[in-house]
Amino acid sequence: YKIGDIVFALRSRMNQGTFFADPAYQGFETNAPVQVQLDVFTDHVPDLKDWRLVHDTGTLWRLFHQDGKWGYSLHSALRGDDPYQVAIFDQDFLTGNLYSRPAPDPGSTPFFPLRYPMAELLMTNLLARGRGVMLHACAVKLGQRGIVFAGTSGAGKSTIARLWGDQHDAVVLNDDRVILRLEDERFWVYGTPWHGDVPDCSPGKAELAQIFIIDHAGQNQISTIKPVERVSRLLLRAFSTFWYPAGLEFTIGLLSELCLAVPCQDLGFRPDPDFIPFIRKHV
Numbered sequence: 001y002k003i004g005d006i007v008f009a010l011r012s013r014m015n016q017g018t019f020f021a022d023p024a025y026q027g028f029e030t031n032a033p034v035q036v037q038l039d040v041f042t043d044h045v046p047d048l049k050d051w052r053l054v055h056d057t058g059t060l061w062r063l064f065h066q067d068g069k070w071g072y073s074l075h076s077a078l079r080g081d082d083p084y085q086v087a088i089f090d091q092d093f094l095t096g097n098l099y100s101r102p103a104p105d106p107g108s109t110p111f112f113p114l115r116y117p118m119a120e121l122l123m124t125n126l127l128a129r130g131r132g133v134m135l136h137a138c139a140v141k142l143g144q145r146g147i148v149f150a151g152t153s154g155a156g157k158s159t160i161a162r163l164w165g166d167q168h169d170a171v172v173l174n175d176d177r178v179i180l181r182l183e184d185e186r187f188w189v190y191g192t193p194w195h196g197d198v199p200d201c202s203p204g205k206a207e208l209a210q211i212f213i214i215d216h217a218g219q220n221q222i223s224t225i226k227p228v229e230r231v232s233r234l235l236l237r238a239f240s241t242f243w244y245p246a247g248l249e250f251t252i253g254l255l256s257e258l259c260l261a262v263p264c265q266d267l268g269f270r271p272d273p274d275f276i277p278f279i280r281k282h283v
Contacts, residue, residue: 128247146206217268
């Protein structure tokens with residue numbers, strides 16, 4: 001799979017059977033040279049209890065470190081205290097092993113090794129090592145221009161994606177998670193398969209032309225953000241490696257450069273027929 005111009009390969013190491021291809025990923029399939037190699041196992045799940053605990057969300061996942069390797073354990077209240085999936089990555093996250101327990105219910109959803117949140121955790125770490133950043137955002141490719149609508153949960157990202165869905169000259173890259181990268185001295189926005197309420201997502205990319213930080217409002221209006229506030233506002237909506245200081249430093253630096261290169265404004269929006277013409281006028 002090619003996501004954000006990074007190519008992942010999944011290789012089955014199972015004794016029997018295989019995993020299925022998640023439909024959301026089908027548009028991201030590629031024959032390009034592999035950059036990240038992941039081996040998939042279901043015969044056992046390693047115990048990371050002797051590793052140094054780096055971070056514990058208390059619900060979804062725990063991060064460990066030992067001997068230059070990183071380990072993630074994923075947990076579910078429905079499956080008891082033991083992790084249902086464990087991943088062990090090398091220092092730079094370019095190779096790794098994914099271990100999963102078989103689903104207890106034979107009629108449950110077919111197994112896919114990169115199901116939420118594993119893929120997002122892997123991508124967040126890869127990007128923080130000098131490659132880019134992932135944002136909570138809806139992104140639209142309008143002609144050759146990329147427009148990002150960044151927002152926290154409930155801010156209206158999926159609503160905006162639906163409003164753009166009927167526009168013949170626009171492509172919704174994603175309604176919830178997009179990737180920003182600096183390539184050839186230009187910022188680009190990429191679609192991902194990790195969508196929210198709107199299942200439409202595209203493997204395409206566009207040169208970034210505008211960032212709006214969105215929220216609901218009584219009318220469509222744009223306001224200026226003070227330069228000192230732009231980076232902190234975007235960082236709040238970014239997937240950052242706060243447990244990895246070098247990665248966090250890179251992310252802040254990249255967002256600082258982004259805010260100097262690309263217009264970034266507040267957008268209060270009302271989901272009515274005037275919204276699309278309003279945005280077209282201001283981009």
